[in-house]
Amino acid sequence: MRLSSTRAHEPHQARRRGGVVLLLLSTLLAGVACAPGGSSHRPAAPTTSAASAATPAPSSSADNRSRAQEILSRMDLAQQAACVVMGNVPGTDPAPMRAMMGGGFSGFILMGSNMPATPDELHAMTAALTVDPGLPPLIATDEEGGDVVRLPWDDQPGADVLKAQPADATRVAFAQRGTLLAQSGVTVNFGVVADVAQSPESFIYARSFGTDPAAAAERVDAAVRGQAPWVSATLKHFPGHGAAEGDSHRMIPSTGMDLATWRAQVAPPFLSGIRAGAPIVMMGHLAYTAVDAQPASLSPRWHQILRDDLGFRGVIVTDDLDMLVDSGEPAYADEVADAVQSVAAGSDLVLALDGAGPDTAQKIADGLVAAVRSGALPAERLREAASRVVALRLDIADRSRGR
Known part of the structure; x- marks a missing residue:
C-alpha cells in the first residue's frame, strides 16, 4: 500500500520485543502440511489433531452467502467485474x-489526499460514497497507528510502541482506533501488519509487532479482536514482508x-x-522464489x-496494483493485465488507485x-470473487444495524 501522507517514514531503530509463546499456534502450525523442502505443488490436509485444535475459520454467515448468490444472479458480467x-x-x-x-x-x-480536517467532514464524505445503504460499500483506509496514520485525530499507539507492551494494550488501542473509524463511516481497516520483521533493521520493523513470531501473533490476535465490533480488519502483507526485504513500492522484494x-x-x-476472525487478507507483491x-x-x-493450509475463507485483496507497475519489471507493466492475473490466481478484490489515470478502476473492470x-x-472465478465481496458487504450492513 502506498504510504504517502503517513505520519513518518520507516524509522530503523531498535525496540524491545515482548510476548509469550502461543501453544495453540504451535499445534495449529504443526498441522499445516508441506512436502520436504516446501516444494510440493499440492499440500496435504492438516492432521486430525491440528484440525480439532483449531477454531473453525471465520467466513460470512450462511444467510449472507445465500443472499450474495441471489444478488449476483441479477448482475451482468460488467457489474460482476466492477464488484x-x-x-x-x-x-x-x-x-x-x-x-x-x-x-x-x-x-x-x-x-x-482524501482526508479532511475533521471527523464530521469525513463522515459526510463517506456518506456520499454509499449509493445503496442495503449493500454498503467497502470504505477502507490504512489506519495502523504509529508511522501509518490517515485520521489526523487518531492518537492511539501503533505497533512501534505496542510491540513492547502487554498484548492487551494492542486490543485496547485497536478498539479505540476501530471506534474512530466507524464513527467516521470507514468500514474496512487495512491496518493489521502481520509481518514478522527479521531484525530491527528490517524495512517493515517499525510497522510490525516485532521479530518474535509468537509475540507478534499474540498482538495480531488482539488487534483483530479489538476492532472487530467496529470495522473489518485486514491482515497484511501475505505471505510476509519481513522475510522479503526491500520496499515493495519500488521493487518486487524476494526471498529464497x-x-x-x-x-x-x-x-x-x-x-x-485468521483464527481471531479477520475477514480480509491483503496479498503482498512479494516473491518467495522457492515457492x-x-x-x-x-x-x-x-x-x-x-x-x-491456513483455512482462510474470507476476501483476499491485492495490495495497490500500481506498485507492481512501479517496480519497473516489464512483466508487470500493464495494470489491467496484473488485475486479470491476480483474480485468476485467486484474489477476490483488486486495489486500483489512480496511477494510470482517474478512470483506472473502470479500465480494470473493462479488462x-x-x-x-x-x-x-x-x-466462475470472477463470480466466486464477486460473491465473496458481496457477502462481506452484507456482513458490514448487519454489523452497522447491530450497533
Whole structure:
C-alpha cells in the first residue's frame, strides 16, 4: 500500500520485543502440511489433531452467502467485474467520489489526499460514497497507528510502541482506533501488519509487532479482536514482508525462504489473525522464489496455501496494483493485465488507485470483462470473487444495524 501522507517514514531503530509463546499456534502450525523442502505443488490436509485444535475459520454467515448468490444472479458480467474493484479519486470533493461509486464498484480506499480536517467532514464524505445503504460499500483506509496514520485525530499507539507492551494494550488501542473509524463511516481497516520483521533493521520493523513470531501473533490476535465490533480488519502483507526485504513500492522484494521455514518463522501471525476472525487478507507483491517466482499477489500457489493450509475463507485483496507497475519489471507493466492475473490466481478484490489515470478502476473492470470473454479468466472465478465481496458487504450492513 502506498504510504504517502503517513505520519513518518520507516524509522530503523531498535525496540524491545515482548510476548509469550502461543501453544495453540504451535499445534495449529504443526498441522499445516508441506512436502520436504516446501516444494510440493499440492499440500496435504492438516492432521486430525491440528484440525480439532483449531477454531473453525471465520467466513460470512450462511444467510449472507445465500443472499450474495441471489444478488449476483441479477448482475451482468460488467457489474460482476466492477464488484471486484476498489478504486480511489484524489481530493476531498465528494461529488467525483460518488460518481465513481455509481459505476457499481464495491469499494473506495481513502488515502491521505482524501482526508479532511475533521471527523464530521469525513463522515459526510463517506456518506456520499454509499449509493445503496442495503449493500454498503467497502470504505477502507490504512489506519495502523504509529508511522501509518490517515485520521489526523487518531492518537492511539501503533505497533512501534505496542510491540513492547502487554498484548492487551494492542486490543485496547485497536478498539479505540476501530471506534474512530466507524464513527467516521470507514468500514474496512487495512491496518493489521502481520509481518514478522527479521531484525530491527528490517524495512517493515517499525510497522510490525516485532521479530518474535509468537509475540507478534499474540498482538495480531488482539488487534483483530479489538476492532472487530467496529470495522473489518485486514491482515497484511501475505505471505510476509519481513522475510522479503526491500520496499515493495519500488521493487518486487524476494526471498529464497522455503515453506518449512516460512511456516515456523512467518506464518504464525497470519494464522493467528485468521483464527481471531479477520475477514480480509491483503496479498503482498512479494516473491518467495522457492515457492513461486511470481509475486504472491499473482501466484495461484500462494492463494492456495492461504485457502487450503491456513483455512482462510474470507476476501483476499491485492495490495495497490500500481506498485507492481512501479517496480519497473516489464512483466508487470500493464495494470489491467496484473488485475486479470491476480483474480485468476485467486484474489477476490483488486486495489486500483489512480496511477494510470482517474478512470483506472473502470479500465480494470473493462479488462476483467474482456478477459472472461476471451477465456483468459474463467467466468466462475470472477463470480466466486464477486460473491465473496458481496457477502462481506452484507456482513458490514448487519454489523452497522447491530450497533
